[in-house]
Amino acid sequence: MNQRFRVLQELGEQFEHASQAADLAESRSAWTGTWLPAIVLRLSISRRRFWPVVGAAGVALTAAIVTTVVLLSSGAPAAAAGWAPVPTTPTPAALATAVTKCYKVGSQDTGLGEPVLTEARGESTAAINVIDGQVALCLYNSALPAVSIDRIGPLHAAPGPDQLGVPYSEYAAGISGRLPAWLRQQIHKELTSGAKRPTRATFKAMMAFHQQGTFSDGYGYWVVGQAGSDVSAVTFAFTGHETVTASVQNGWYFAWWPWLSDPTSVTVITSTGTSTSVMKNASPDGLESRPYPACQPGSNGCAFVNTPPAPSTTSTSPVATTAQSCDEFTDALPPDAFAGQPVLSYVHGAYTAVLDVTGGVGYICLTGGDQKDIHAFYMLDDESLGRVRSAPGPDQLSVPYWPHDGGGTGRPIGMTPKSQLPETPAQREATSARLDGGGYGPYMLGQAGSDVAAVTFTFANGQAVAATVQNGWYFAWWPWTSDPTSVTVTTNSGTSTSPMRSGTDLDRPLPGCQPGSTGCAFVNTPPALSTHTTSTTTTPTPSTATTTTP
């Protein structure tokens, strides 16, 4: 790192650590060193799954996740011989010790009740508990006084009697007293400042130092989920490693292994026979387990399937489901937000967006999949007030709003439904290269004049995206990050195309564009703020916007 200014040098060193860690972490699958004596499991909750569920329960999304980390002050490396591919039943004493180490504070009772699954695997003891509707994993290794406890996430049941629920997401790392002081301090700082877990960067730094040999502990992967009632055994096969037998008890399965590669297949044994299914690799950055494409409840050859769909009712449309998910997304919304018909609804393949205007403040929410995965949630930004402004003229558009992040992911996502995404991580990376330019949700949203029938945005390469126009609003979004160069507005009297500004000037009209100006789709914002409410809107018809193929 060579910077003229000290502050940039110091800032760069932090990126250097993170970069070094990330590069080393990528080569993890080739590493087969000693395994983890001091196991600290870390979680990568699938937030898109997590948010809608937790949103109904409370404001603090992360408060539902509780993590306790025990940093070792000393310890000797342990050998892989301490692990076993086939689990056994832990002794009552070992189990009691593990639960005590994981959960007990002083002499207080843990209040956990009985675990749903326990196992001994070599020198480690594991217990799975269900706490307040969430899965908690305790893993204690008798080789060293180290424990891990994590609440993994809300329950999702096994989809069928002969199938497995998609594993709860996970990653694991070992830490010990031989970590460098700055990293130990970083972990300590994160965990004592209200964070529920070390950050991903810290986790990767931990792995990097391990792989550099600066500490000789190891780490492993684990998998836990719910099993159908007819599932009696589960095994995971790997490339270059032995097959691992999972524990299966009380409708749960659990296994862990002291190497860092994903299983290639899973075999499920039921009363009717044995079936083996190919497993998807974890996503490169999310380590998120997903079902195999097209695997639905009841599909043949699919151990893992998608989360069972909610009971369908004729009254539940994608738009209504989306509105409900958006309403549950955060308690910060007004009580009547998303309660009535949305001002604008947009359906494009698996993606649904709804715009709600309540109390003169606008909220735009975009879901995917089953309309319960919130991909983006924004409050309209008009000087950070979220206030709605009117279209300036019957044949014109208000300048687009800037998104004011109301708590959503804010990340652009592809128009490709998740189930149709490319198979391999490399292919997904290649695809996502066009989708993510740094964390923004490129969309165009504003108000359209009463005579505006259609709006199309055109990009420098000639690509065109048609907007949805409803109830005096227009909305469009696209899975790439460049700004459109022109906008075409169709009204009863014809079609006009206007150039557009770009970058931070997107929400400014071209010079000289005022209400009534010709050749100006966007004009200056009128000074008065309108007071639209959902009660004043008419029932919209969900429409489909189309994009040309990139």
Place this chain on the structure above:
Amino acid sequence: MAPASAFIEFYERDAEAVLLFFTRRTLDVEVALDLTAETFAQAWRGWRRVRVDSVEEVQGWLFTIARRQLGRYLRRGEVERRALNQLSFSVPALADDEIAEIERAAGLDAVRLALGVELKKLGDEQRAALQLRIVEELPYPEVARRLGTTEPTARARVSRGLRALAVALEPVVCDQRSML
């Protein structure tokens, strides 16, 4: 997909340019450093999804993030720190001599000269707010106290004033370095 190690080359090459870019537009080195840190933190988060076909392409992507960060700042009067917080990165504190050094590198003297002209065109409230915050470098609570208003209002006046000035000063700023 860009390798993580390439990010360091990217940072080494462009960090100073980004810092000066922000310094010239915010006239506040501390804010500029915060914006620089957040911009690179966001870039780091998206790095794996970037195709490094050319330096120009990556720089274009970086400055798109930077401009949006600047836009957010000018609208809200505060720097977003989400990516920094997620990474648990800290922004180093600036010493007075370092601030002066960065201001020199950014050529703020020329910008401030032009600023004096443009300031006179602003409304009284925004001008007073900018005078206290940018020229006298007072903290926002003190700016608010002297203006007899709340801190959010003081921030809003400063950010809106800066936004207006940013538009007016763009030719001056761009003349100093065409890329920025």
